[in-house]
Amino acid sequence: MLKKIVFCLLMASSSIVQSQVLINEFDADTPSTNDKQFIELKSETPNFSLNGYVLVFFNGTGSLADTSYFTVSLNGLTTDVNGLILIGNNLVAPVPERIFSIGSIQNGPDGVGLYLGSTADFPAGTIATTTNLIDALVHSNNATAVPSLQTLLGESTQENENINSLGTTQSIQRKIDGTWEVKAPTPGANNDGSGFIFNGITITANTANKNEGDSFSITFTTQTNVTSDLLFSFTLTNGSFNTNDFTGNTTVFIPIGANSFATTITLVDDIVDEGDEVLRIKFGDLPFGYNRRNDNLEIRVVDNDFSTLPFGTPLNPTYGNVTSTVPVGYYASIEGLSGTALKQGLQDIIANPAAVRAHTYGDVTDILRVADQNPLNSNQVWMMYVESPRAKLDFQTSSSNVGTWNREHIYPQSRGGFVNATEDTPDGINVWSSSNADDLAAGHADAHHIRAEDGPENSSRSNKDYGLTGYNGPSGTQGSWKGDVARAVFYMAIRYNGLDVVNGDIPDTTVGQLGDLTTLLSWNQSDPRDDFEMNRNNYIYTWQMNRNPFIDYPLLADYIWGANVGQAWFASLSTNENQTAKYVIYPNPARDSFIVSGLNSEAAIELYNGLGMKVFEQKVTGQAPISPNVSSGIYLAKITSDSKTEVKKLVIE
Incomplete structure (x- = not known):
């Protein structure tokens, strides 16, 4: 197993301090959606600065084999009292010191290298190298070997995360002698159970959507009873959600011998249309000896202040309420x-x-956000194909499109x-x-x-x-x-x-x-x-x-x-598209019958299906109910009265 000694230049002088930092544990293939991926490093001495280090992840197979696909800068990080530092997804417990998004690490066969350098040194597609390499691991979740990548990274072995046939429940861990083993993950702790044991704190709250005016509780629980009074604070602010949007105590106090604290937060019900917001429950600084088992819990705050527009949704359309703003003469050149x-x-x-x-x-x-705004709620967009609204806040910003809206190219x-x-x-x-x-x-x-659309439907x-x-x-x-x-x-x-x-x-x-x-x-x-x-x-x-x-x-x-x-x-x-419609069909959608309002004399009602076939015809006077007895679907209703004809869309449920 290749091991390398790191030499850090101090203050640009010729004197050097010798120290070592290695990859200690790696988990690329985690249960469900790979949302608990992490890599753990260990330094020979505690509280070791990782300024000037970078993690580089390499493809093992395919047309991009042996080239980089993802990098993580370690600038600003320092190992803990055990010499450990955790980098991973937000759902890893304890919470990593640097977060990367779900699915950023490939399951393999691939590789990862710890280098002296920066992310700029390894743009996507950089060939794996041993230059400035501190430590490396070639990994997989099966027996497929990638000898080329092993050679480029100076490694003679490749570790299989699934060697014990236990699927996604184990990680690759370094042993005291420098070799590797596969067992249940131990993020944030020495692999052999030695060293300082932190007392982890967990945030518990109901993260279901809340409305302005609602109250909810937040509980902080330590893994073991505290041996001295524990005092720290937390925040809820996030983006436009600030301290004006809630009331409640944000200071946590757990007395000696206890292990939990609860507080109640009340969301302010103001009259301002701020749109839906997201509060984020986040730890402040913790005293030595404690770490975060989770963090950044998000709760949607639904704003009950919103405005409406004077026209209907595409599902319940209106006609003639919106006047075209076409400039005078805009289409004059195509006449004739x-x-x-x-x-x-x-x-x-x-x-x-x-x-x-x-x-x-x-x-x-x-x-x-404006053009596709839901006419019934200014805080939402109307999603075209699925014919339903979604909060403007839920625009897709990550690889997951579930529950989001994005931009559909027609x-x-x-x-x-x-x-x-x-x-x-x-x-x-x-x-x-x-x-x-x-x-x-x-x-x-x-x-x-381009229209707003449900992510999966897009x-x-x-x-x-x-x-x-x-x-x-x-x-x-x-x-x-x-x-x-x-x-x-x-x-x-x-x-x-x-x-x-x-x-x-x-x-x-x-x-x-x-x-x-x-x-x-x-x-x-x-x-x-x-x-x-x-x-x-x-x-x-x-x-x-x-x-x-x-x-x-x-x-x-x-x-x-x-x-x-x-x-x-x-x-x-063309029909004058800019005049207010004379006739109105209601209800629309209709079930057994509908009424045409605005008739001053006898009218002929004809229904045409999507193929242009006439499927119903009837004479009607006044607001008499019309029962077409046709199957569910979308029809064109042709209304003729006083030698004038108008066509309306009618939905039969």
Whole structure:
């Protein structure tokens, strides 16, 4: 086993102090979701500074074999009275002195090296080396050997964490003689049980969501009774959550001979709309002899102060409450055009380099927090495919997407050819670059085709076409998003050269084409543009200085791809999309019957299904209930009265 002596230069002088620090314990393969991974180092002398050291993790197999994939700087860390230091996930007990995110360490076969140096010395893809290497471990959870990595790290052995066939419940530990063994993990303690034994303290609290005004208790418990009075403090502040948001004692006192302390915290119910916040229960400094068994417990504080918008969600849409902010004359140049001239005329408007602004992918997150806000609660976004809200606070920031929302590209990144083409750092509305029809990279952060979406559902949608054998949404949902998707795809096909929408279900690897056009044209009709969508169009315009014309005039799609191809376009041919609807259907969704309000004379009611087939027709006067006796689904209700016709979306449950 390779062992090396560390020589630390002091004060830039020629004198040197000799000391040793080695990898003492390693656990890469832990139960469940690998959320208790750690690496423990041990110095020959206690309280040893690790300034100038870095941990480097290396791949053992695959195309990136023998190269680095993750680094951890050890600057600012010092070993404890036993010479130990723990680096790992937040759920490791005791809590590591440096935290890395869940799943950062691969299970193997891989390797890890302790080096003199910095993270800058080991960018991702750096070949393993013995230069400045202090100690190394080549590891796995099976018998697969990686002799090349062993050679590069100067190691003659490889340790199997699962050699005892006990799965993920054991760790690799160094013995007194320098060899390794595999047994139950002992993080934060000498592997042989010797040395100083810390008295661990555990925080216990109900971490379920709390509302403003709620009270909850926090208990601190030591592993053994304290031998002298124990006094320390803790904090709850985190981000915007501060001391004005709660009342209660944050000083812990455990008297001699006892082992626990409890306090009650009350959340202040103010009248300020701060949005949902997260408080974090965190230890202050502990006296010598104690350590943290857990820390940073988070509790969501749901703000009961929120505002609403004067229009409905896509699931219960309203029409005519939101007026288009399209500038006068914005579409004047396409009047009377048809065919390719109409397409080019539209592109000249929405990809005009003298007007259109391109932002970053980071900016899109901020845009969606407003554009996709749940009309019923200003602290939430509306997730498109799953047709439900989620707290704005729950934006995905780690590798886990469960319970989060993220940014869904309606025209998938891989299909559009703009994968990760812009930065994930927001610059704000006043920082932008000009854009044109050939600027395909701008499609990566074009908010007109990016929506807030449930993380797992976003992954499920992947890069599929829409309709046919492609993506049709989660089962049990009402498809309130389908027209929105169609109009976003139409926008992208006009806005960017190299992108198109085509008939049929094409391979998911096809770049520059997305299907199915026939399905999307149908969705454009069956799910009419509502107030939620118009509000999005208005807001995105304030950032990008362009609009989605298929939201302003949904019938344009038929003049470019549908039944009216070749005919001259005039805005007057389209229903005046900006007037308040005359008729209202309620309830909507409906079950056995519905009523049409606003009728002053006899009217004809016709229902059409998603295929355009008429499935119901009836004459009605006044607000008489209408019982269509049709199956559950989304229909277009055509209402004709006094020689005027309006079309409404109707959901039958």
